[in-house]
Each structure stands twice: as C-alpha cells, then as structure tokens.
Amino acid sequence: MTVSMALNSATILGWVDSGYKRESELGAIRVGNLVRIRKWACSGGFSNLSGSQQKQPAIVIGRVADQKEGDVSRNKDSSSLPKPLSVADLSAAADCNSKVRISFKGILGSYSEAAALKAYPNCETVPCNEFEDAFKAVELWLADKAVLPIENTSGGSIHRNYDLLLRHRLHIVGEVQLAVNFxxxxxxxxxxxxxxxxxxxxxxxxxxxxxxxxxxxxxxxxxxxxxxxxxxxxxxxxxxxxxxxxxxxxxxxxxxxxEKIQDDLDNVTRFLVLARDPIIPRTNKPFRTSIVFTLEEGPGVLFKALAVFALRDINLTKIESRPQRKRPLRVVDDSNTGSAKYFDYLFYIDFEASMAEPRAQNALGHLQEFATFLRVLGCYPMDTTL
The missing domain is CATH 3.40.190.10 (Periplasmic binding protein-like II)
Known part of the structure; x- marks a missing residue:
C-alpha cells in the first residue's frame, strides 16, 4: 500500500461526521502521523481533566484482571474472584506497563471473556457490569480494548450494542467469531x-x-x-x-x-473488538468495513445507497436499521395529503472491502453525496476461524 493511499484511507476513517459532533476529542488521532496517545496519557496528558480522573493510583481498582487463563483453579469461593467494574469504578487510568487489557460485560467464565481470550490469548480480562461500562473502561484507560457481542446465528442482532457504537467514539479494530458450546x-x-x-x-x-x-x-x-x-x-x-x-x-x-446441548450445533456469536484508535487498513488480508449513515426520505433512496456498493462489486454482509433516538419520527408536509410521519432511521452496514482499496473509498464518496450523515465505525481484519 503506498503512502498516499494509506493517508487517503486514514482520512476516510476520520471524516464524515456531517451533522454529528464528537462527544469528546479525547482519544482521537490522525492516522497519518500516528500520534502515541497512550504514551502521552501516561506522562500526565490528562492534566486538563477534572475531579477523580486526574488521579493515577499505583494499583488499578480491585485488580480486576489478576487471574490469568492458565492460572485458573477449581475454586467455589467467589469472594477471591475479580469483581466486575461498574460506572462508579471507572475513574482511574490503567498501568501503562501492563499487558493488553480487554473489558467485557459479565464475569470470568462468560462467553464474552472466551471471545476476548480467543482474540488475545495472553490478555488480562476486565469484567464489567454492563456493556456501557466496557466502553467507558476503554475511554478512561482502564482497558486497552473492549469486546462486545453484536450478532448471533440463532438470536440475530444485539440492538443495544448498535446504539452504543454510535453513542461512543471507539473504533472497531477486529472481530471474533466464537462457536458457542452450551x-x-x-x-x-x-x-x-x-x-x-x-x-x-x-x-x-x-x-x-x-x-x-x-x-x-x-x-x-x-x-x-x-x-x-x-x-x-x-x-x-x-x-x-x-x-x-x-x-x-x-x-x-x-x-x-x-456438552453441546444447544438446539443448533452450529451456534456462532460474532463479537467486535473496540479500541480508542483506529488501525491502518491494508490489502494483504481480507478486511471488513462497518459504517452507519442516515438518508433523506424519498422513493428509491435506500436502493441508491446500496447501489454504490453493487456498482463496485463490493459484497454487503450485514444491514441493520435502527430508529434515531433523538429524532425517531420525521414529519413530512404535503399540500395534497396533509402531514405524514415516517420513522427516521440509522442504517448500519458491513461490507467486505478495505478502506485502503480505491473501490471502497469511491463507494463511500458516492454515498456521501446523498447521505445526510455518514460515519465509518471501523475497518478491520475479518475473522475466518471457528
């Protein structure tokens, strides 16, 4: 991949927020110059924060991730196990010398933790009470990455997590497909x-x-x-x-x-790996790109949006629509029929292409012509293993 193509794809990953402002500039990077934010943060870069976020204790709260995968013992005493983080605990920065920490919803032994260990076998897992706590653990530097389920072959999409992807400014940097053994x-x-x-x-x-x-x-x-x-x-x-x-x-x-008591033996859950910074997309392996956008009301508008991918032979692997929380209904006035109300949707799409490829860049450039809002959630390597 040439330097110019890398910079172009990096620009694509940081753009297209027409209509939405960043909730915070904290953690935002320009991929072109690869700012080392974690190093900056550990050297006092949080001095502009107020309250408890300025404090950097020597020990991470509760030592939530001391137990390694290989050290697990058969122990019925739950008092010695790490306690899940809650919103009240998310107030300190993590130790910069520790190995990669992965936050997830649940406690040790959950399927989300199994997904984290599949993606990063030597990681320290950070249990959290809620999905949003897992996001905040990364945003507040208690964890390096978060793992959350997004869809299941039997249960379908996990809609709550689609909403959280838009609410927070984390980037999708990977995916994990986990075969579930109940x-x-x-x-x-x-x-x-x-x-x-x-x-x-x-x-x-x-x-x-x-x-x-x-x-x-x-x-x-x-x-x-x-x-x-x-x-x-x-x-x-x-x-x-x-x-x-x-x-x-x-x-x-x-x-x-x-074992394997599930009705469908091929039950698979797909998880997303989230981080503060995006990764540079490449073309040396299969990549998937996730985006979210909104459209004006009108006949054939969604067809036009999907056509920008079909015209460039880009395969769509997922499309999900969610009503906008802040503006769920759109009122349309017409002199002949009076007013009408339509649901105002966000469209989430996954497609098989890297943002380092001109066809993907051109497709999103085309889509931006009639999308009222467009955001790239992440461009990341596909998980082809089970």
Whole structure:
C-alpha cells in the first residue's frame, strides 16, 4: 500500500461526521502521523481533566484482571474472584506497563471473556457490569480494548450494542467469531436426574430448549451464564443446574453433566473488538468495513445507497436499521395529503472491502453525496476461524 493511499484511507476513517459532533476529542488521532496517545496519557496528558480522573493510583481498582487463563483453579469461593467494574469504578487510568487489557460485560467464565481470550490469548480480562461500562473502561484507560457481542446465528442482532457504537467514539479494530458450546453444569456429586431446575441467561435456555424439555425441569432466568454458575457454586444448590461454558465449570468448581446441548450445533456469536484508535487498513488480508449513515426520505433512496456498493462489486454482509433516538419520527408536509410521519432511521452496514482499496473509498464518496450523515465505525481484519 503506498503512502498516499494509506493517508487517503486514514482520512476516510476520520471524516464524515456531517451533522454529528464528537462527544469528546479525547482519544482521537490522525492516522497519518500516528500520534502515541497512550504514551502521552501516561506522562500526565490528562492534566486538563477534572475531579477523580486526574488521579493515577499505583494499583488499578480491585485488580480486576489478576487471574490469568492458565492460572485458573477449581475454586467455589467467589469472594477471591475479580469483581466486575461498574460506572462508579471507572475513574482511574490503567498501568501503562501492563499487558493488553480487554473489558467485557459479565464475569470470568462468560462467553464474552472466551471471545476476548480467543482474540488475545495472553490478555488480562476486565469484567464489567454492563456493556456501557466496557466502553467507558476503554475511554478512561482502564482497558486497552473492549469486546462486545453484536450478532448471533440463532438470536440475530444485539440492538443495544448498535446504539452504543454510535453513542461512543471507539473504533472497531477486529472481530471474533466464537462457536458457542452450551454445557449443563452442576455441583460435584449431583446427577442429572436429581435436577429440578436449570438457571441461565434467557437466550441460553431458549437455545437449549429441546434438551431441557426432555429433562422436564423448571427454568429460571438470570442476567449472565457465568453468574449463574458462580451463584450455584456459592450457594451449594444441589437441586439446580446451570447452562454455561466449560470454562465456567473449571473456574467455579462444577461438573459438566452434558456438552453441546444447544438446539443448533452450529451456534456462532460474532463479537467486535473496540479500541480508542483506529488501525491502518491494508490489502494483504481480507478486511471488513462497518459504517452507519442516515438518508433523506424519498422513493428509491435506500436502493441508491446500496447501489454504490453493487456498482463496485463490493459484497454487503450485514444491514441493520435502527430508529434515531433523538429524532425517531420525521414529519413530512404535503399540500395534497396533509402531514405524514415516517420513522427516521440509522442504517448500519458491513461490507467486505478495505478502506485502503480505491473501490471502497469511491463507494463511500458516492454515498456521501446523498447521505445526510455518514460515519465509518471501523475497518478491520475479518475473522475466518471457528
């Protein structure tokens, strides 16, 4: 890739915010000169911040990521495990000498943590209470990157996370495709026929419907599969089982009574990896680009938007529409029919092309001609492994 092409693609990654202002300039970079913001931040670059954000304690709150993947022991005592971060904890900068930290929603043993470990096998994982906390952990330098699920082959899109992608200024720098293995776990010595109820996340229970129906057990919903495993182990519930990962069984000292109990054995969840800075797109491997845009109301406008990719032989892999939160309805006045109301949509699109390619740059330049707002969420290598 030539220097001029790299600068051109870098410009594309930083432009097109017509109609939307940055929530903050913190963390924004010009790819052309590769500003080392992390180094700057660790040398006192946050002096312009107020309150608790100026403080840089020697120890990251709670040491949330001390436990490495290889050091996991069969331990039912949850008090010694890292506690998930919440908004109240997100007030300090991370240690600049530590290895890569990945924030995620959930606790140790969740499928989001498994995705983080697939992307970065030697990383330190940072559990968070909510998806938004995982974003803020990166924005406030408690983590280097965040991993969040965006779609599942059985459950479809996770709409909440599309909204968060637009609300925050993080960049998509990678993706992870994780084959989901749902396991039935119970305390040591408990047999499967002794179970009277099974506890897990609603989707995990739904996706394992056939298996659980044969067992004839009651089902109880909780927010997190790994949280269900921890609760089972902590409270010694011998009449209950949980649907969770094999890693959760290892962490919380549970036995695996059955594996791959999901109805669809090819159940795959796609995760996005987010960072403060974008990566420079290249052409030496398959890349995917994610964008979001809005259009004026009118016949054939969406067709025209999609045609800019078809005309250049660019394959679209995803299209998602979401009503705009600040302006969900658009009023259209017409002298013949009076006023009409239409939903005002944001369109999210993934396409298979790198922003280092002229065809991708030309397609977005064409789209910008009639898009009222356009933003590149990220250009990143595709994950082709399962």
């Amino acid at each position: 396991c039935l776990l119970a305390l040591p010595g408990v047999r499967i026929e002794q179970l009277k109820r099974v506890i897990s996340h609603p989707q995990a229970l739904e996706f394992s419907d056939k298996f659980l129906s044969k067992l004839g057990v009651a089902r109880e919903n909780v927010d997190d599969t790994a949280g269900a495993a921890m609760n089972l182990a902590s409270n010694g519930l011998r009449d209950a089982g949980v649907v969770a990962s094999a890693r959760a069984a290892e962490i919380y000292g549970l036995n695996i009574l059955a």
